[in-house]
Amino acid sequence: MNVHDTLFWFFSIAMLLCGLGVIASRNPVNSAMFLVLLFFFMAGLFVLLEAFFLAAIQILVYAGAVMVLFLFVIMLLDIKASERRKFHALAVLGGFGVAGAFAWELRIILSKPVPPLATSGEFHGGLKDVVAPLFANYMLPFEVTALLLLVAIIGVVLLSKRDLK
Amino acid sequence: MIALNHYLWVSGLLFALGIAGVIARRNALVIYMALEMNLNAANLALVAFSKYNKIVDGQVFVFFIIAIAAAEVAVGLAIIVALFRRKQTVNVDELTTMRL
Numbered sequence: 621m622n623v624h625d626t627l628f629w630f631f632s633i634a635m636l637l638c639g640l641g642v643i644a645s646r647n648p649v650n651s652a653m654f655l656v657l658l659f660f661f662m663a664g665l666f667v668l669l670e671a672f673f674l675a676a677i678q679i680l681v682y683a684g685a686v687m688v689l690f691l692f693v694i695m696l697l698d699i700k701a702s703e704r705r706k707f708h709a710l711a712v713l714g715g716f717g718v719a720g721a722f723a724w725e726l727r728i729i730l731s732k733p734v735p736p737l738a739t740s741g742e743f744h745g746g747l748k749d750v751v752a753p754l755f756a757n758y759m760l761p762f763e764v765t766a767l768l769l770l771v772a773i774i775g776v777v778l779l780s781k782r783d784l785k
Numbered sequence: 786m787i788a789l790n791h792y793l794w795v796s797g798l799l800f801a802l803g804i805a806g807v808i809a810r811r812n813a814l815v816i817y818m819a820l821e822m823n824l825n826a827a828n829l830a831l832v833a834f835s836k837y838n839k840i841v842d843g844q845v846f847v848f849f850i851i852a853i854a855a856a857e858v859a860v861g862l863a864i865i866v867a868l869f870r871r872k873q874t875v876n877v878d879e880l881t882t883m884r885l
Contacts, residue, residue, distance in 0.1 A: 632795040643806030669836040715809030719801040726797040741839040772856035779863040
């Protein structure tokens with residue numbers, strides 16, 4: 621077993637355990653902390669897949685910006701009353717039933733190796749490789765994403781006004 | 786040797802955990818976190834396909850998904866805050882205004 625394989629097993633098992641921690645913790649703050657760890661392990665998997673730019677973005681945007689927003693809202697809303705509430709037995713059963721059915725389906729689909737496409741490109745997921753298509757083939761989606769972010773900003777400002785008129 | 790299937794397994798299992806979280810939990814914030822896990826599972830599958838098929842497009846899609854997920858989280862959390870201000874709860878069982 622070489623270094624790549626060992627790291628793969630470490631990152632994936634740790635990541636799935638963190639995922640379990642996110643959905644099993646009673647306290648939302650613990651869930652958020654598990655989610656931050658999950659994002660770090662996911663960034664590790666991205667590095668193994670040679671997606672270096674995305675690994676950096678994963679940590680900067682997800683573990684940095686998004687999770688700070690989550691923690692900020694959790695702290696802002698004082699939700700001590702709801703954390704002691706019991707889990708809904710039927711909902712838990714349903715949730716893990718659906719997840720189990722999904723995993724079963726996955727076992728059938730992935731029983732054979734997925735055939736690779738007949739391509740012969742070569743790239744390493746550095747900044748230049750990933751960003752160059754944004755200004756060529758993906759120009760329009762890139763601009764639309766910028767517009768979407770603007771709409772999101774305006775929407776958030778409107779939503780957080782105290783009296784919507 | 787780690788093949789594409791290994792990565793797809795991890796991605797699928799993470800997605801299954803996300804689904805379980807969305808259905809089983811009652812706290813709107815934790816449901817949002819489980820949704821983020823689902824998005825990340827899809828990202829992992831796209832990056833793995835991109836690596837093993839040697840096409841950069843998968844990573845460009847992931848770039849867009851991350852940008853849109855950030856916008857979605859901002860709007861979603863603003864909705865949760867507005868909801869909390871009005872109802873004093875984030876438990877989805879108690880948000881029954883739209884129930885017939």
